[in-house]
Amino acid sequence: MTSTGESTHGYVADKDAYLKRMSRIEGQARGISKMIVEDKYCIDILTQISAVTRALQGVAVGLLDDHIRHCVLDAAKIGDEEAAVKIKEATDAINRLVRS
Amino acid sequence: MTSTGESTHGYVADKDAYLKRMSRIEGQARGISKMIVEDKYCIDILTQISAVTRALQGVAVGLLDDHIRHCVLDAAKIGDEEAAVKIKEATDAINRLVRS
Amino acid sequence: MTSTGESTHGYVADKDAYLKRMSRIEGQARGISKMIVEDKYCIDILTQISAVTRALQGVAVGLLDDHIRHCVLDAAKIGDEEAAVKIKEATDAINRLVRS
Amino acid sequence: MTSTGESTHGYVADKDAYLKRMSRIEGQARGISKMIVEDKYCIDILTQISAVTRALQGVAVGLLDDHIRHCVLDAAKIGDEEAAVKIKEATDAINRLVRS
Numbered sequence: 351m352t353s354t355g356e357s358t359h360g361y362v363a364d365k366d367a368y369l370k371r372m373s374r375i376e377g378q379a380r381g382i383s384k385m386i387v388e389d390k391y392c393i394d395i396l397t398q399i400s401a402v403t404r405a406l407q408g409v410a411v412g413l414l415d416d417h418i419r420h421c422v423l424d425a426a427k428i429g430d431e432e433a434a435v436k437i438k439e440a441t442d443a444i445n446r447l448v449r450s
Numbered sequence: 451m452t453s454t455g456e457s458t459h460g461y462v463a464d465k466d467a468y469l470k471r472m473s474r475i476e477g478q479a480r481g482i483s484k485m486i487v488e489d490k491y492c493i494d495i496l497t498q499i500s501a502v503t504r505a506l507q508g509v510a511v512g513l514l515d516d517h518i519r520h521c522v523l524d525a526a527k528i529g530d531e532e533a534a535v536k537i538k539e540a541t542d543a544i545n546r547l548v549r550s
Numbered sequence: 551m552t553s554t555g556e557s558t559h560g561y562v563a564d565k566d567a568y569l570k571r572m573s574r575i576e577g578q579a580r581g582i583s584k585m586i587v588e589d590k591y592c593i594d595i596l597t598q599i600s601a602v603t604r605a606l607q608g609v610a611v612g613l614l615d616d617h618i619r620h621c622v623l624d625a626a627k628i629g630d631e632e633a634a635v636k637i638k639e640a641t642d643a644i645n646r647l648v649r650s
Numbered sequence: 651m652t653s654t655g656e657s658t659h660g661y662v663a664d665k666d667a668y669l670k671r672m673s674r675i676e677g678q679a680r681g682i683s684k685m686i687v688e689d690k691y692c693i694d695i696l697t698q699i700s701a702v703t704r705a706l707q708g709v710a711v712g713l714l715d716d717h718i719r720h721c722v723l724d725a726a727k728i729g730d731e732e733a734a735v736k737i738k739e740a741t742d743a744i745n746r747l748v749r750s
Contacts (some may be wrong), residue, residue: 359492372483383472392517396543399510400550410499415641417492441615443496450500515741541715559692572683583672592659592717596743599710600750610699617692643696650700
């Protein structure tokens, strides 16, 4: 919650859960570095990279859900144009995610 | 290089480069956690997640390239069956990557 | 517009544009079959498959944008629960897209 | 098989299977157009697009597997440089696929 009390970003209520997920992802990334240091088999490293990628995209889809649920709907209460701006941002983000 | 001197994983020659890329990815992941702590705008966090995902997939494609270039070709010198095993592993890894 | 006059799916206004894009995608898919019939080089076929995949995902992101812009916002005018249902559907669809 | 009898593309042995998969994909693409014509629910169309995308990527991974199994290994029998060219093509194709 910002000090001004204005409607904040959608994910704030789940902040701890997101931080826990990100901290697990950081750990997985460190694990991949360690596998490289230890000359682990490339295919096993690739399996770990797929797992981290999936975890990151899970976080992203969660943030998008929160964004639509809060930022978009809050903007829609102000006006159609305000909602349109937030939806365009969401769609652009979805586009980047789908292509990444 | 393993102590037995056997042909090692393809990426070993580029180990430092991979470790540098992974350390940048770890830094980016920490940056995302920090953005969440600081209540940054969800869409900006999503942009960062797309960037980390792309960076991770860049590492993965590099490892795959090294895998084919070394593990698969080395196995092919031993025999068709040995190559087939390595190629199946590579294809399964590609499949996981494409879907992640 | 359905005969009952109820609020219709978001994409209906752009129906012709979507049909034109899908018809181009169908043509590209037929082109890939033709390349296989004619023993074209595998890598060139893969380039075409990437192009069709990107085109399909462009259609999907467009439909999602329309879905949020219309179905979600219309539902939000009825009530929070109605909006929540539509948003959950959108998020599940995003999840499937990101992983496909 | 080309008339010159030269080693042909890897997928040629499975040509019928690939054509069958592509013809199913063409049918699915036509089905999506029909859903749009009939004003079907956007989320159901998105589900179909995810299914087609997955089917296309299945074909792509199959072609890549055949490419490595045949084109790359055949080139490796000729020489390291020849193999390197084919592997670079494969890696570029994987890169496009992962990002599409």
